[in-house]
Amino acid sequence: MRLGVTRHWSIAIALTAALASAANAQTAQTGPTALSFDAAQLRFDRRSRAISAADHGVDAAKAGADAVRTLHRPIVTASAQYLVYQKTLSVDVTGEKSAALGNTQDFLAAFPGSVPPAFQQIASEISGRLSQALPGLFDAIPDQLSYRFRDEVFRPTVQAALPIYTGGAIPAVQRAAQGGVAMAEGRRAQVVDLARLNLIRAYFGQQAAAGLLEAARRSRDALDKIVSDSRKLEAAGVIPHARTLEVQVARDTAERTYQRAELSSATARDELARLLDLDTVVPTTALFVQTRPLAPVETFLGSEGSAPEARTADAGRQIADAGVALARSRRLPQAYAFGEYNLNRSNALPIEPDWIAGVGVRYTILSNIDRRRTEDAARAQAAAAADTAAEARRIATSATIRAYNLVEGARRSFVLLDSSIAAARENVRVQSVAFREGEGTATPVIAAQAALDTAEAQRIAVAYEYDLALAGLLASASRLDAFGSHLARADQRLVYGTGQ
Structure with a gap:
């Protein structure tokens, strides 16, 4: 018990x-x-x-x-860039030199016959001397002309992107x-x-x-x-x-x-x-x-x-x-609208537009997944x-x-x-x-x-x-x-x- x-x-x-x-x-x-x-x-x-x-x-x-x-709303961003850039331009003048030399020589060859007979002997001597001097003169001109430009640019811009279709x-x-x-x-x-x-x-x-x-x-x-x-x-x-x-x-x-x-x-x-x-x-x-x-x-x-x-x-x-x-959305295309406005157009790059707007479509053809x-x-x-x-x-x-x-x-x-x-x-x-x-x-x-x-x-x-x-x-x-x-x-x- x-x-x-x-x-x-x-x-x-x-x-x-x-x-x-x-x-x-x-x-x-x-x-x-x-x-x-x-x-x-x-x-x-x-x-x-x-x-x-x-x-x-x-x-x-x-x-x-x-x-x-609010994912459907546009994305608006502002950015500012200070750029220092240099641009070099090169022009090939070889063809123009040859054409100019030939045209000049042709002109001098015809030159004595276009003057009065009393002066043709003098003209022939002058044209002969010039014809002999022309190659040396044209050789002094370079085959290429180069131009180098350097400048500074302040580039403030506003960008916008809007999703239209995301699949x-x-x-x-x-x-x-x-x-x-x-x-x-x-x-x-x-x-x-x-x-x-x-x-x-x-x-x-x-x-x-x-x-x-x-x-x-x-x-x-x-x-x-x-x-x-x-x-x-x-x-x-x-x-x-x-x-x-x-x-x-x-x-x-x-x-x-x-x-x-x-x-x-x-x-x-x-x-x-x-x-x-x-x-x-x-x-x-x-x-x-x-x-x-x-x-x-x-x-x-x-x-x-x-x-x-x-x-x-x-x-x-x-x-x-x-x-x-x-x-599933990753297999579908995406459409979007975009735009950009340059707030300093007076100091823009030569190739830059003042503003740009457009629409785009993106589709992944081949993915690594x-x-x-x-x-x-x-x-x-x-x-x-x-x-x-x-x-x-x-x-x-x-x-x-x-x-x-x-x-x-x-x-x-x-x-x-x-x-x-x-x-x-x-x-x-x-x-x-x-x-x-x-x-x-x-x-x-x-x-x-x-x-x-x-x-x-x-x-x-x-x-x-x-x-x-x-x-x-x-x-x-x-x-x-x-x-x-x-x-x-x-x-x-x-x-x-x-x-x-």
């Missing part, structure tokens, strides 16, 4: 010890702070770094989507950006649900730990009284000393269990305090159970598409579909995203049904434990009376007390299980905001310490 008691309390302590996950918030307040669950949730939502990070992620995605909404690339990018917003919002919903589930676990976990601590104290105190009665009966010679020792061993086991429960309760208090960034938190909302059955499970189904996981998967599908359109295979890859990713979205809905449905059954199972167990606890208390009373009157031994008393301890610990554990399962059900059905209303309708509350 002692082994049974030890095993029961080991399970109970393991339950409270599971509440001891680490938290990173820094202590900011002093003294105990009494908080209802609603107040704790409000404070947690304001101070949670995880939720704040998710909010920033949504803001970033929205800003990115806003940034690409669907711009709408694809915009749809992908909107998908990014939806994905960020889905991830934020996941973070919020997980964070609130963690708060529910820690808040009501502290209450469960307090309940187990109180149960352990009652068990220890009850065994203290049995030890006292045993010693009196031993002194009167009613029972042997061995029976007193048996009761003392059971009492020492209860003391060790109490000490472990005390440490686990302290750990649970510390976790909740760190989670809420406080020194000490005194929960004022007790563990609760609604003994009436919930609405049928069908009322919690049908909203799988609103589940954060499904929303995230749908956003991934939207992004993947946009990727298909973007990959297989565009068809790229599109096939994008289609495969879209198909994978679609399957992921469908699987997310199936998982959400299964999770809802499973959580519903857990809630119902915990509710039924809690209702049945009421009669068990009443019977166990009566059994303890009867066995204790028989023992004190010397009509029974200590073993039945210890066994009865262990059965009562087990039932009370189970009641606490089942109430805690109900609260966690209910939160999981509402989260899987995208109704976690309704947790407070279910809490308000509960007709059973387990009050320990300051819980109300």
